[in-house]
Amino acid sequence: MGSKIFADLHNHTTASDGDFPPEKLVKQARALGLKALGITDHDTLNGLTKALRAGDDSQIEIIPGVEVSIRFKRPYFTGSLHMLCYFSRERLSDDSFVQAFESILAQGRGEGLVRDRVAQINRVFGPKGGSPLLKRDLLVQDIADYSPNATRRHFALALAEKLGLGDKEIINQVIGNDSPAYLPSGIELSQGAAIIQRLPVVAVLAHPAAGSFPGKGHYKEVLPPIEVVEKILPEFIEAGIKGLEVYYPGHTQEHQDLLKSWAKKYNLVVTGGSDCHDAIERPLGVSGLSQSEFNLFKGAIP
CATH class of the missing domain: 3.20.20.140 (Metal-dependent hydrolases)
Structure with missing residues (x-):
């Protein structure tokens, strides 16, 4: 300088x-x-x-x-x-x-970001979303059940175990960085x-x-x-x-x-x-x- x-x-x-x-x-x-x-x-x-x-x-x-x-x-x-x-x-x-x-x-x-990410996923991939992939809306509680300090892994677990998405590629489509539902x-x-x-x-x-x-x-x-x-x-x-x-x-x-x-x-x-x-x-x-x-x-x- x-x-x-x-x-x-x-x-x-x-x-x-x-x-x-x-x-x-x-x-x-x-x-x-x-x-x-x-x-x-x-x-x-x-x-x-x-x-x-x-x-x-x-x-x-x-x-x-x-x-x-x-x-x-x-x-x-x-x-x-x-x-x-x-x-x-x-x-x-x-x-x-x-x-x-x-x-x-x-x-x-933390919790605020989890809520916003859940809402964004539902807007895109929920039953009434533009690209419906989920049988029901994802809930904040679905994520909170795994950890109070949620990471992408906890979202993946919730999608697989609570919403029945068994395909890892589909899960990544929902929560990956390139997903239309991704929220930084x-x-x-x-x-x-x-x-x-x-x-x-x-x-x-x-x-x-x-x-x-x-x-x-x-x-x-x-x-x-x-x-x-x-x-x-x-x-x-x-x-x-x-x-x-x-x-x-x-x-x-x-x-x-x-x-x-x-x-x-x-x-x-x-x-x-x-x-x-x-x-x-x-x-x-x-x-x-x-x-x-x-x-x-x-x-x-x-």
């Missing part, structure tokens, strides 16, 4: 899918000379209190956040985009803020807009160009190409996002320049982070903001 990294604003801990507990990640940040660290675990606020306490001990400013999964199911894209939501540390002491945030996040995983994890964009509009957060579209990363590695993952993101971007603008993650290990210089032009066009703050998950493949301290860029970002937090 052409200047020393002052703040690394996109990182994960063991509260979601990172290798390091919050306290250890903060110690690593101190060792690297970072002055500010964003903790943005996937769809959870767990881990933030420990990170803030460790930040106080290490004299590193912790920016609390959450990486929210936003799901899409469209002819040109089925999958999820991610929205980083940052807020002041005082919000974690506000029970109404925490409860409101967690209640919306819960719709994107995450909340709807309308629910993401509710977070932005109801809660005191600054929302940032995460790694917009990572899906077009030309190299190998984990930064690309299963994200869509930048052309798809550009097509959806106006909807995020309308929802109320205030920033774009420009500096990112999976963004080329060309991508960064393009994203800066988007930020200028829509009057968005520029952010950046390493998306740290581990010590080798996605380490800490490789992307972030200069001190002046961080000050502009911080000024946007309610």
Whole structure:
């Protein structure tokens, strides 16, 4: 990014899918000379209190956040985009803020996602669906009977044992990623807009160009190409996002320049982070903001 990294604003801990507990990640940040660290675990606020306490001990400013999964199911894209939501540390002491945030996040995983997936399967493959394959509608209880933390395996078991689908190919037709009933994890964009509009957060579209990363590695993952993101971007603008993650290990210089032009066009703050998950493949301290860029970002937090 052409200047020393002052703040690394996109990182994960063991509260979601990172290798390091919050306290250890903060110690690593101190060792690297970072002055500010964003903790943005996937769809959870767990881990933030420990990170803030460790930040106080290490004299590193912790920016609390959450990486929210936003799901899409469209002819040109089925999958999820991610929205980083940052807020002041005082919000974690506000029970109404925490409860409101967690209640919306819960719709994107766990029981909320199971209910939505069951409804989608019934709309497509139920007795009254467009491609009826089931003798009766699938029930949420059919899935819950196997586990409170349902996976695709539990859906397969329910279809086989409770609805009598004995053919594995037909089961995969119903629940596979290519199924017209497939619903990715995450909340709807309308629910993401509710977070932005109801809660005191600054929302940032995460790694917009990572899906077009030309190299190998984990930064690309299963994200869509930048052309798809550009097509959806106006909807995020309308929802109320205030920033774009420009500096990112999976963004080329060309991508960064393009994203800066988007930020200028829509009057968005520029952010950046390493998306740290581990010590080798996605380490800490490789992307972030200069001190002046961080000050502009911080000024946007309610």
